[in-house]
Amino acid sequence: MTSTPIAELWAGLSDGAEARPEAAYRLLRAAVESFAERGFHATTTRDIATGAGMSPAALYIHYPSKAALLAEISRAGHAATLELVRTAVAGGDGPAERMRRLVEEFTAWHAKARTVGRVVNYELHALPEDAHAVVAALRLDIEREVAALIEEGLAAGVFEVAEVRTAARAVTSLGIDVSRWYTGRSSETPEELGRRYGELVLRMLGADLRGGLGRP
């Protein structure tokens, strides 16, 4: 079992999680741990129920199948990420400062909620078709928000990139991959890593960090 905190996924996020019954929350948490540890295919509903301290029958009151649990974890995880990205993009500062905040938070999030991150990013192929479509739409929205911010920076003369889509992909990719390699033994805190990645990404996008944008 990992000791990763995963409460960040739902805690404090505006996806209606506050209204979720505590038993459903326990099931989602147990499912995340099982899927991350054994993979979706090798996990049984009994594993998940046991992890949540319930009987399999009690599990079915809340979710009809392990696929339904995976679908809900993936939907909620992506919805929370989109919310985080939108909040950062909608700030009042210039495009470079907003991009920096976006990368800082996106990166720190993937380090902190890495167990959830692995499940929502690496078990996509196991999603039922309708759930896959929902998640694909959320992922597209995330990429579009990042691309739109890059476009804004280009229009303002703050960024300089040849291919907006490739650059947007690189920005999200760097953050997502953090959930693969980050461990509790990493020498950087999630926030430190976020700040360093924020700096690297701004350079990657051609922002001139000497012009008062850089932090001391």
Added chain:
Amino acid sequence: MTSTPIAELWAGLSDGAEARPEAAYRLLRAAVESFAERGFHATTTRDIATGAGMSPAALYIHYPSKAALLAEISRAGHAATLELVRTAVAGGDGPAERMRRLVEEFTAWHAKARTVGRVVNYELHALPEDAHAVVAALRLDIEREVAALIEEGLAAGVFEVAEVRTAARAVTSLGIDVSRWYTGRSSETPEELGRRYGELVLRMLGADLRGGLGRP
């Protein structure tokens, strides 16, 4: 089943693969496909043998277990990647040109051999302890090669980064994550993506692309 070409993993690489019996090669290929599709835990030796057109008994002539297959895939995959990195780093050009080539090839490789890439990067936790140690050592070598090239660029005044380890991690991370998101439907060829990522990484490392380094 994916239609990803995976022959790149062994073909033409100097890990002694040329001497591998054809049946062993077929088993490795079938194991990669099964692990990528269902995950390691949900794959049986029978699945792998069937995929290779053999009986389970014939499989055991070559590998004692599915863990042994995973170990060999991971070792060979990482050894091949290290070889690729070392070749790029050892070139005769300046640090920026060598970094560009490293990123171009590392990226294109992870796009082309993405099925292998997923297995060797996302099933690490399933490795037996001794195999895990072998792979961890190879991964460390890869990171060190990249970090050493960044150090060289810093010493030559060509790069400018605050944290060499974080920058090296970002460089490898960008490439590795390609195997997660790249598909046969991607609008960029592996080589195009490599060139674009080469450009983005050089900027990230603070290389001045206007000074004759940039390509037209």
